[in-house]
Amino acid sequence: MKKEKKEKIKEEPSTNVSPQKDGSAEHQESKETDAPQFRYKRLDGRDPMKFEDVADK
Amino acid sequence: MRTLLLFPPQGHFTQPYLALPSLQAYLKQEGFADTHLMDANIESYEWFLSRDRLAKSRRRLQEAGRWGELEAKSELNYSEMLEYRSFSQSEVSGDWVVENIEDAKDVLRNPNRFYDRDSYIRSARCVEQGLNMISAEHYPSHWSAHGFSMQHSIQSTEQILEGALDEKGNPFIEFFREVTLPKIKKMNPDLIGISLTYGSQAIPAFALAKMLKEWKPSLHITCGGGLLAYIGKKMANHAEIFDWVDSFVLLEGEQPLLEIAKAIRDGKSLDGISNLIHRDENGMVTIEKEASSASIETLPTPDFRGLPMELYFSPEFIVPLSITRGCYWGKCTFCTLHDVIGPGYRGRSIGKVISDIRILQEKYGSKRFYFPIEDLPPNMVRKLPRAILNAGLEIEWWCDAKLEPEIFTPEVCAELSASGCKRLAFGYESASGRVLDLMNKGSQPNSAMDVIRRVSDAGISVTLYVMVGFPTETEEEAQSTLETLLENSEYFEEASMRVFYLDYKSEVFKRRADFDIEDVFDEPRMDLQVYHDFSTSSGMSRIQARKKYLQMLTALKSHLPVFASRNLLYHELKSHYFLYLARAGSVENLLNGPFAEKKVLPLALKSRLTASPALRMIRANFDRDEVDQAIEHATDEITLPRYQFDSIAGKELIELQESTESVQRLESILILNEMSGEIATISPDGARLLRSLDGSRTLSQVLALYDTPTSEIVLDFLKHLLQSGLIEQSSSIGVAA
Known part of the structure; x- marks a missing residue:
């Protein structure tokens, strides 16, 4: 099975970016010194060993 | 005289393979009316990909606790990454797979549902996740729509036979015991022809042959099919293989199979049947002469009777x-x-x-x-x-x-x-x-x-x-x-x-010097090796x-x-x-039409954002994307042929363990979108934001929670969530963000 290589969506922000401002309970869990990170990556769950075509026919 | 022609796992699940219906038609034409077909391959998909069996698999995985052990590690080496990928997948999607597998199979079989692309993709993913769960249960064996591999290489007779007896790693032993063997016992054939087309069938086929011989030693088991053209003669170097099966048919099957059936019916020996390898009465392995090719004009139309047409994953x-x-x-x-x-x-x-x-x-x-x-x-x-x-x-x-x-x-x-x-x-x-x-x-x-x-x-x-x-x-x-x-x-x-792989039967292999091939490398102890790694004096390296x-x-x-x-x-x-x-x-x-790129309205600043109601999330101590990338890149330079579906094991695995950098902990959230069956990984901050989207805030209000550089990142993040269906926006006329 062919595995699509995906681009990084966004570089993570540098550490000197201030945290979010909403002050919600959940968001306060972020460390004061760290910028929040918003990574998203789709996983296609396929076996990268199998990326060569396999005839079904 | 009863004959059963059997297609063993593992092959694909969309259609029956043609060889056995052709042979059935021929045997019946030649007077062997009591001939039957069994597709144990599609029956194995049906049996494993059932709500009950997958629920059992889920329980077994939870009881084994391997996911927890992996989560407790401070870093993952190469083989642990492989495990992590498999077990994390089962952890996030297991319950969904159990609940939805029957519906997924219906979508793949039902013409009124199959052509809805979204339903099709979701169902195909559910099937894929189901196979992943069975694989995790039998780790390091791996079963997908495209192959089945165990830690035992199918390039070695010894390892094929070991794999055939490996109760822990070979899921088909349980299946044969529960389903196939009882059916065959009831049918009580005198001759069984097993079709070996794909390398992925080799270990399951010998597992079944072993069980059949234990049940009925007088049963004649013959194996034929394309795979044997490559490995039949080599395998026959091991006389003990004929304790498992009685004969191998090479090349075209019609004539040899008919002659075998006649010999068994008449109580005669197999001597002189062309295209056959067998062990004679003195215990000597005989490779009979090759037959000239048969005319196909007189062959009957294939006869698919007896195949469970309703089980194939095709509408x-x-x-x-x-x-x-x-x-x-x-x-x-x-x-x-x-x-x-x-x-x-x-x-x-x-x-x-x-x-x-x-x-x-x-x-x-x-x-x-x-x-x-x-x-x-x-x-x-x-x-x-x-x-x-x-x-x-x-x-x-x-x-x-x-x-x-x-x-x-x-x-x-x-x-x-x-x-x-x-x-x-x-x-x-x-x-x-x-x-x-x-x-x-x-x-x-x-x-x-x-x-x-x-x-x-x-x-x-x-x-x-x-x-x-x-x-x-x-x-x-x-x-x-x-x-x-x-x-x-x-x-x-x-x-x-x-x-390109160098096949030992090809013209390139025979005239290596004409193609600037300098060295051909044999795999040690792989007596059934078909493809060889090699070096050339010109052109690209492998x-x-x-x-x-x-x-x-x-x-x-x-x-x-x-x-x-x-x-x-x-x-x-x-x-x-x-x-x-x-x-x-x-x-x-x-x-x-069906394949058109989906139009997703751009995020509008006045739209209210809501997380999709169909999300399942689990916390993970390693980031699956990092794990997947590491696994993928680790094998970038591996030039061994994959055609035969072997797992990486032995020397290669040890080398990969040493050469692949470990993955360090990085907390992440695995998300399954039940609407699409798609799995994604997001950061914990991203998950918190996603969970907080309850429709009470507009996009501009969400972005206002962050300072400028971060809000740009958040906007980009939300665009991806929207595109992948993880969030929804209320319809709103407004300025696109």
């Missing part, structure tokens, strides 16, 4: 019909078909083909046909379409063909299309005339591309087989192939790519070829919508693509 039966055997060209230096099918090319008369189609269409009510042949010969390219039209047969069909500029004229292509030809697959291989000459393909790149354009212009979908790393091929030549394909990508829908292949694959995928996984998760399952294509009527209709 329609695409009838396979072999209208030729062998290849009329038969000169390509990389090819080994002459040794696998039997010598010589033979065609069935067009009159017989038309009669076969009519008989099968009436019997099964299917309009779809697949001709599993090597290439449609020139006389059939010219005459078969007219014959189909004259006979008034309303069918749709596809097959492989050879790029013949003289034959595929615009008029011929138009008639092919009119006769219902929806798809042709050609061996294009390379855009270099020099490489094509070395391959002895009998084609040239420019005239080959003319054929491709003509076929495509006639409304027939084109698939191209492309080979990278043929001995002496330079990187520039491969690059030129890629560029030529990209320039002409509007004329074909799929590129089926592979790296590693360069592998990297070029990966690069070409990525580039082509991004240009070919059919290739894109958003459309057909299992694009290799060509029958599913063919069905979509036939249903849409044309490639254009398909790309503008």
Whole structure:
């Protein structure tokens, strides 16, 4: 099975970016010194060993 | 005299394979009326991919606790990464798979649901996740739609037999014990013919043979099929193999199988039956003489009776019909078909083909046909379409063909299309005339591309087989192939790519010096090795070829919508693509209809944002994306052939353990979107934001929570969530963000 290589969506922000401002309970869990990170990556769950075509026919 | 012809796991799940129905028809024609078929492969999918069995698998995985052990580690080495990938997948999707598997199978089988692309993709993913769960239960064995591998290599007789007895790693032992063996006992045959087509069937087939022999020592078990053309004689060097099975049939099966049946019925020995390997009464292994190739004109129409047609993961039966055997060209230096099918090319008369189609269409009510042949010969390219039209047969069909500029004229292509030809697959291989000459393909790149354009212009979908790393091929030549394909990508829908492998039966192997091959490497203790690694004095190295292949694959995928996984998760399952294509009527209709890129309205600042209600999330101590990337890159330079579905084990695994950098902890959240079946990984901050989206805030209000540089990142993040269906926005007229 062919595995699509995906681009990084966004570089993570540098550490000197201030945290979010909403002050919600959940968001306060972020460390004061760290910028929040918003990574998203789709996983296609396929076996990268199998990326060569396999005839079904 | 009762005969059972059995197709063992693991093969694909979309259609029955043709060999056994052909043999059944032949045996019945020759008077062996008590002949039956069993597709243990599709029955194994049905049994494992059931709500009850998957629930059991889920429980077993939870009780084994391996996921927790992996989560507790401070870093993951290569094999732990493989485990992590498998177990994390089961952890996030396991309950969803159990709840939805029956519905998923219904979608894949139900013509009223199959053609809804979103339902299809979700269901295909559910099946994929189900197989992953069974794999995790039997780790490190791996079962997917495309293969089955264990830690035991199928390049070694000893390891095949070990795998056949491995209760822990071989899921099919349980299946045979619960399902197949009781059925066979009830049937009580005197002769069983096991079809071995794929390498992935080898270990399960011997596992079953062992159980059958224990049950009924007098039962004659014979194995035949394409795989044995490669490994049969080598395997027969181990006389003990005939404690498991009684005989191997090489090449074409009709005549030897009939002779075996007669011998068993009449209580005679197998001596003198051509194309057979067996152990005689004195315990000596005998390889009988090779038979001359048989005429296929007198063979009966295949007989599919007894196969569980309702179980295949396909809404329609695409009838396979072999209208030729062998290849009329038969000169390509990389090819080994002459040794696998039997010598010589033979065609069935067009009159017989038309009669076969009519008989099968009436019997099964299917309009779809697949001709599993090597290439449609020139006389059939010219005459078969007219014959189909004259006979008034309303069918749709596809097959492989050879790029013949003289034959595929615009008029011929138009008639092919009119006769219902929806798809042709050609061996294009390379855009270099020099490489094509070395391959002895009998084609040239420019005239080959003319054929491709003509076929495509006639409304027939084109698939191209492309080979990278043929001995002496330079990187520039491969690059030129890629560029030529990209320039002409509007004329074909799929590129089926592979790296060249050196097959010991090929002309290249026999005349190695002519292809600048310097060294050929044997795998130690792999007595059944078919493909060999090698070095050349010119052209790309094997590693360069592998990297070029990966690069070409990525580039082509991004240009070919059919290739894109958003459309057909299992694009290799060509029958599913063919069905979509036939249903849409044309490639254009398909790309503008079911395969059209989904329009997602851009995020608007005044829209209220809500997390999709169908999300399942689990916390993970490692980031699956990092794990996947590490696994993928670790094998970038592995040049061993994958064709035989072997897992990486032994020396290679140890080397990978040493050479692959460990992955460190990085907390992440795994998300399953139940609407699409898609799994994603996001950061904990991203998950918190996602959970907080309850529709009470607009996009601009969400962005206002962050300072400027972060809000830009958040906006980008939200766009991806929207695109992948993880969030929804209320309809709103406003300014696009």
